[in-house]
Amino acid sequence: MRVTEYFDIPYKQHEIDFVDVDVVNDVVLFVDPRALTFLESEWAHGCISRIQSFFQYVIECMQEGKDQLAKNALSLLKEPDETHLGYSTGRSRGSGLGDELAERIWEAFSGSKAISSGLLRDLEDTALFVDQISSDRISDITINLIREHLIWFTQESAQYYGIPLQKGLSSGPVWDSHRKNWKIYHTELPMAEGKPLLLVPKSIVRQDLHFNSSEYYRHYILEFLRHEELQNMGSLVHVLKNGNHRVYKKDLERKYGVGKHVNLSITLHHPEVLENYRRTKESQKSPPLSHEDLSQDEPPPDWQAMLSEVKLTTPGKAEADAYHKRVEKLLTALFYPFLTDPRREFPINDKRKRIDITYLNSARYGFFNWILTHHPAPYVIVECKNYSRPLGNEEFDQLAGRFAPHRGKVGMLLYRGFGDKSGVIAHCRDIAREQKGFVLPLDDDDLAELAREAEESQLAGKFTLLQERFREIVD
Known part of the structure; x- marks a missing residue:
């Protein structure tokens, strides 16, 4: 049973930002530390910092003959049962193998000239030279080292998708990169089948490591x-x-x-x-897994079904929230893996204002990467207007007012299509000419075109409609 089924979340894998693992068995996917380097976010940078801190500390201890310090650091590595990722068959492995993992890693590290020679620079280098260290071990070590960041991600995801959290649970060993030691504290996590659950962003898992x-x-x-x-x-x-x-x-x-x-x-x-x-x-690109690779036994995204949910939403205030949620589901699926980490009702300006949806721009190629390269666009902002009337000046001004240097100046205005589309594009062109930012207006027909492109196109990330719309507002 998957996480979404267990907690009765009305989402499918392609509509959510975490790996929808089986809460009993393990899924044969791995956390690749190299994948973190492709994400331009504070969260990813924090993960990388912890990994580098631990790895360099252990290497330095071993090179300086401080074997006991290195062994102490390795001793709290355990097989991370909470993520349900890895090679296990049947039920997840459980905590009983923790000491074995640490011992195996110590034996592999202490007996390798790759460690003593100074040849290794990053954790993933060990997969090339050190016996017993491969995809599953690198993934296990990485999960251990970024555990606190996964706890934060899990808590945010739980709040976002309505997953209950249980207080007073052990965090498990958390690496303190400043003090160079492990700490354990009480925290809140979901419980599934009587065990704590750690959710993992789908943007950092792979079927194999980038270094092989x-x-x-x-x-x-x-x-x-x-x-x-x-x-x-x-x-x-x-x-x-x-x-x-x-x-x-x-x-x-x-x-x-x-x-x-x-x-x-x-x-x-x-x-x-x-x-x-x-x-x-x-x-080389190390692209996140496709919808099909992640879904495994699930059918691929039904683009027309998601589109129909949006189009069948009655325009007007009464179903504004439903429109908002359905648009977010569709856009999250359409724009993955280029836009990640969706957040609804994102607070800004000391929580005095809220953005309907924000996405982290994680694109390494394609339209959104081009946007990121040429314009301030670390995030892409989305405003949803389920109006039964044409858009007015205030709707355009509202989205333009959400732009800021640290958030970016690119956004999408989702609306139902009432009124003259050429007039809507003209409004957005004025905003661009005044150097306030770039607003891409998308109505129901535009969403239908994006869905059609997703069904037919093999050019992932191109988003021809968005390219054309961008040209329209800057010409």
Whole structure:
């Protein structure tokens, strides 16, 4: 049973911001620390800071011979049963394996030249060189280190979606990056099947890590060795009938071996191979999982059904809240993973005013990334007007008044379509010309076009309609 089913939340996976895990069994997904680096938010930066603090502390202790301090730091790592992510089959693993995880990590770290040599820079580097450390272990360590941030995310999500919280629960070990030690305190968390539940943003989970030891071996280590053999006319070079030289993969594997120990031995002597890999991986996209990958046994988003809910909402004040919620469901699904962390009724100006919906602009490519690159747009602001009349000046001024340097100056004005669309676009063009910001007006017909594009387009993130609308208001 998924979280949404267990707590009777009327949302599907594609309409929410967290991974809708099974509250009993584990889902085979992993938290990738590299994914955090693709998010421009205070939350993500805080997570990265904690991971780096812990990892560097342990490495420094081991390099300085302070093994007991390193072991003490590792000792409170446990298998994070609360997230229901990982490889377990059947019911989630439970806390009984915590000591085993810490011991396995200590054995792997203490016996690796990758640690003592100073080769490693980030936690995910360990997956390339350290035996017993792979996707599930990196994910487990990451969850442990960002536990407090996941607690905050869980509490905010619970409040947002109406999930009950239970007071007086243990936080579990939380890494204090300033004092370089662990702390435990009482907090509030959801309870499912008698156990605490930690929710995880779907934008940071992957089916595999961005850094992959097999990929590094096949495409970087072997290619480096192949080049060395050819350059030096080594014993593995075969001369073909046409005079070309060739080195076969199987011969390289036979001579040098296969596995992480080969990755390590070659990289220790030729660190430029690792630097090349890092540069390549930093330039590559590591996109969040698609709706289909996340939903697993659920059907894909029914765009027309979500659109129909919006269009069947009766215009007027009586169903304004219903329109607001239905629009948020549709937009959250349409714009994922480019816009994340939806927040309804977001308070601003010391809570004197509220924004209908805000999204964090997490786009790494496509229309929203272009917006983020060329204009102040860390957030995208949405105002919803379920009016049965044409929009007036005050509606446009209201959204423009929500803009600010720290929030951004890009927003969407959702309305039902009454009145002259060209006049609405003209109003938005005036706002842009006065350098107040960029308001993209979207009526029911525009939402229908976005839904159609989502069904048919293979160009994720392009949002042709939004591009055209933006051109209309800046021309």
